[in-house]
Amino acid sequence: MSVLKKEHFSQFSQIETTRLLLKPMDTKFISNSYLQWMNDEEVCKFLETTIPYSEKELQEFVKLMVSKKILFWAITLKHDGTHIGNIKIDPINYKHQIGEYSILMGDKNNWGKGYAKEASQALISYCFETINLRKITLGVIKDNVVAVKLYESLGFTIEGIYRMHGKYDGKYCDAIRMALFNFENPKVQNYLHNKS
Ligand SMILES: CC(C)(COP(=O)(O)OP(=O)(O)OC[C@H]1O[C@@H](n2cnc3c(N)ncnc32)[C@H](O)[C@@H]1OP(=O)(O)O)[C@@H](O)C(=O)NCCC(=O)NCCS
Numbered sequence: 285m286s287v288l289k290k291e292h293f294s295q296f297s298q299i300e301t302t303r304l305l306l307k308p309m310d311t312k313f314i315s316n317s318y319l320q321w322m323n324d325e326e327v328c329k330f331l332e333t334t335i336p337y338s339e340k341e342l343q344e345f346v347k348l349m350v351s352k353k354i355l356f357w358a359i360t361l362k363h364d365g366t367h368i369g370n371i372k373i374d375p376i377n378y379k380h381q382i383g384e385y386s387i388l389m390g391d392k393n394n395w396g397k398g399y400a401k402e403a404s405q406a407l408i409s410y411c412f413e414t415i416n417l418r419k420i421t422l423g424v425i426k427d428n429v430v431a432v433k434l435y436e437s438l439g440f441t442i443e444g445i446y447r448m449h450g451k452y453d454g455k456y457c458d459a460i461r462m463a464l465f466n467f468e469n470p471k472v473q474n475y476l477h478n479k480s
Pocket residue numbers: 326327328330331387388389390394395396397398399400401402423424425428429430431433434437
């Protein structure tokens with residue numbers, strides 16, 4: 285695909301990794317567990333959502349995302365189908381071939397097992413190889429140390445810092461902008477060429 289256009293995403297695909305299936309988001313993924321994630325102080329500490337987060341808000345959010353046909357997947361465990369998180373690329377700048385990536389692993393029992401990294405590597409490959417993005421961007425709160433480490437381990441580098449950009453976990457924190465290009469990055473090249 286040489287020219288990126290929105291209509292290419294009218295039906296986007298499921299992505300399979302060694303341990304995960306990333307399934308296009310659907311209202312069937314709305315559940316008590318998903319609602320609990322959105323009301324969990326630890327999960328949402330560095331996110332923009334506010335607690336309490338109602339079931340109605342969750343329904344409206346998922347319905348809106350599905351109707352907009354954005355690239356938004358539920359991350360599920362291959363062996364038993366458990367929904368453990370979400371990952372998306374939104375918005376996409378079609379002219380400049382740039383997409384904004386974000387991830388939420390809501391199921392805390394499955395933190396630290398490499399699932400976010402596995403899902404993200406697969407998504408990055410999809411963005412660069414299948415839909416021909418040139419650059420993937422993200423925003424993260426500096427104090428979200430685990431997330432920053434995850435992004436660095438994926439090859440993202442810092443492009444800029446918004447100082448004391450918002451109040452998280454009771455204090456004003458810096459927000460970091462990071463990016464990953466489809467070229468020049470040894471880590472990306474490495475796993476694009478050694479994909480499991
Ligand atoms: C941040 C988050 C996505 C990490 O998910 P995860 O599945 O636990 O992460 P992984 O197990 O794949 O670990 C990926 C990398 O993160 C880092 N990491 C994971 N757990 C860590 C910990 N406890 N301490 C420090 N670094 C850690 C490591 O660098 C790891 O890579 P490595 O093992 O190759 O070194 C998850 O904690 C989360 O969703 N948090 C709440 C929502 C959020 O903050 N999202 C990001 C918004 S910008």
